[in-house]
Amino acid sequence: MERYGPACAAIAALLSPHAEVVLHDPDEDVVLAVWNPFSGREAGDPSLLGELDEVRPGPDGVFGPYPKVLADGRTLSSVTAMLRDPDAVLCVNLDRGPFEQAAALLAAFAAPVAPRPEPLFEHDWFDRVNEVVGSSVRLRGPVERWGKPDRLAVLSELDSSGVFAVRRAAPEVARALKVSRSTVYALLAEVRGEKP
Amino acid sequence: MERYGPACAAIAALLSPHAEVVLHDPDEDVVLAVWNPFSGREAGDPSLLGELDEVRPGPDGVFGPYPKVLADGRTLSSVTAMLRDPDAVLCVNLDRGPFEQAAALLAAFAAPVAPRPEPLFEHDWFDRVNEVVGSSVRLRGPVERWGKPDRLAVLSELDSSGVFAVRRAAPEVARALKVSRSTVYALLAEVRGEKP
DNA sequence: TCCGAGTTGGACGTAGTGTCCAGAGCGTGG
DNA sequence: CCACGCTCTGGACACTACGTCCAACTCGGA
Numbered sequence: 001m002e003r004y005g006p007a008c009a010a011i012a013a014l015l016s017p018h019a020e021v022v023l024h025d026p027d028e029d030v031v032l033a034v035w036n037p038f039s040g041r042e043a044g045d046p047s048l049l050g051e052l053d054e055v056r057p058g059p060d061g062v063f064g065p066y067p068k069v070l071a072d073g074r075t076l077s078s079v080t081a082m083l084r085d086p087d088a089v090l091c092v093n094l095d096r097g098p099f100e101q102a103a104a105l106l107a108a109f110a111a112p113v114a115p116r117p118e119p120l121f122e123h124d125w126f127d128r129v130n131e132v133v134g135s136s137v138r139l140r141g142p143v144e145r146w147g148k149p150d151r152l153a154v155l156s157e158l159d160s161s162g163v164f165a166v167r168r169a170a171p172e173v174a175r176a177l178k179v180s181r182s183t184v185y186a187l188l189a190e191v192r193g194e195k196p
Numbered sequence: 197m198e199r200y201g202p203a204c205a206a207i208a209a210l211l212s213p214h215a216e217v218v219l220h221d222p223d224e225d226v227v228l229a230v231w232n233p234f235s236g237r238e239a240g241d242p243s244l245l246g247e248l249d250e251v252r253p254g255p256d257g258v259f260g261p262y263p264k265v266l267a268d269g270r271t272l273s274s275v276t277a278m279l280r281d282p283d284a285v286l287c288v289n290l291d292r293g294p295f296e297q298a299a300a301l302l303a304a305f306a307a308p309v310a311p312r313p314e315p316l317f318e319h320d321w322f323d324r325v326n327e328v329v330g331s332s333v334r335l336r337g338p339v340e341r342w343g344k345p346d347r348l349a350v351l352s353e354l355d356s357s358g359v360f361a362v363r364r365a366a367p368e369v370a371r372a373l374k375v376s377r378s379t380v381y382a383l384l385a386e387v388r389g390e391k392p
Numbered sequence: 393t394c395c396g397a398g399t400t401g402g403a404c405g406t407a408g409t410g411t412c413c414a415g416a417g418c419g420t421g422g
Numbered sequence: 423c424c425a426c427g428c429t430c431t432g433g434a435c436a437c438t439a440c441g442t443c444c445a446a447c448t449c450g451g452a
Binding site for chain 2: 397398399400401402408409
């Protein structure tokens with residue numbers, strides 16, 4: 001528990017919220033701990049490791065992956081590892097549902113067309129400014145008619161997107177918002193001063 | 197290794213072929229073993245765990261999940277767990293690409309009227325430098341051993357990603373590449389002078 | 393040993409940043 | 423109608439960070 005806890009937490013964190021990690025004590029046949037539980041089991045419950053009888057261990061003492069079905073119908077993929085010294089049984093249950101759905105969609109829709117080369121990255125911060133401002137224009141009307149709250153909202157969004165870490169961003173934002181550079185900094189100070 | 201091997205194999209098996217599990221020896225700073233390798237590293241390579249310095253450990257001694265980018269452009273989610281007695285570092289790298297594609301499709305079809313509520317792209321240009329450099333380290337070895345061509349290649353990649361449009365990027369790159377700021381500009385001029 | 397390629401730290405001029413303020417514009421209430 | 427408060431403005435300013443340049447240094451090869 002002391003020893004394997006971090007590893008279990010790591011697995012649970014990596015796959016959250018789609019994986020449940022269960023650590024068993026094979027000697028006492030009880031559940032020691034559960035990370036990110038969704039099967040309803042909790043620490044102290046009986047392990048019921050008998051189901052492993054029907055599965056053959058592979059090399060490395062790993063059982064599975066083998067399928068499971070939860071009471072609510074969710075399908076899982078599970079693997080179990082026998083850990084030694086101290087003895088423990090590590091069981092990872094992965095909710096296969098989201099991936100099955102995604103796979104089905106991909107198979108149905110993505111098969112004929114190009115496999116999406118890679119979006120790469122945005123070095124068009126200039127465009128992003130116009131993009132954010134533009135979408136706000138659709139909500140709030142023309143930029144010239146905006147009030148202070150509108151500007152604050154948009155600036156807050158731009159700021160938390162890290163736009164202002166880019167060189168020449170502030171003047172560009174001022175231009176897009178049809179305000180002066182001074183105002184941008186003033187409003188920015190206001191936005192930042194009230195959050196942290 | 198004897199002790200953690202089964203757990204590592206279990207994780208690798210569960211997520212195969214999309215996850216790579218690396219077990220490090222923090223004392224010797226070497227890779228002890230790799231399950232389902234796809235980043236090119238293998239047992240005996242230096243660990244280069246320095247990149248963890250920039251990540252905060254959560255509770256349970258787990259780092260991450262934090263993003264990484266491979267040299268070929270694949271995006272990864274990684275978690276790292278510090279294991280004690282015996283000391284070891286467990287690192288799981290999950291190829292996020294398939295999930296991102298699936299998620300994008302699901303989002304596109306499940307929300308037909310999505311007004312793009314949150315673009316929220318990478319505001320971690322700082323991290324991107326370390327990602328690019330880090331993934332190159334895996335291909336080319338430790339940064340101290342690089343020659344000029346290696347630096348040129350990495351700088352070219354960083355430059356075309358627009359990294360240098362960000363404030364304080366140049367000194368940060370210099371730090372990551374273990375060269376002086378002057379050299380960064382010199383090499384950068386070379387990279388830029390031969391392309392356009 | 394000398395040479396040249398490459399790197400370095402420092403110096404320096406400049407672009408761009410962030411702050412400040414006096415004043416203009418404007419709606420509101422007296 | 424004026425006075426007041428609120429907001430934006432344009433310019434001034436100090437300052438940070440950028441990008442360039444150069445003399446000095448290191449290091450491997452002729």
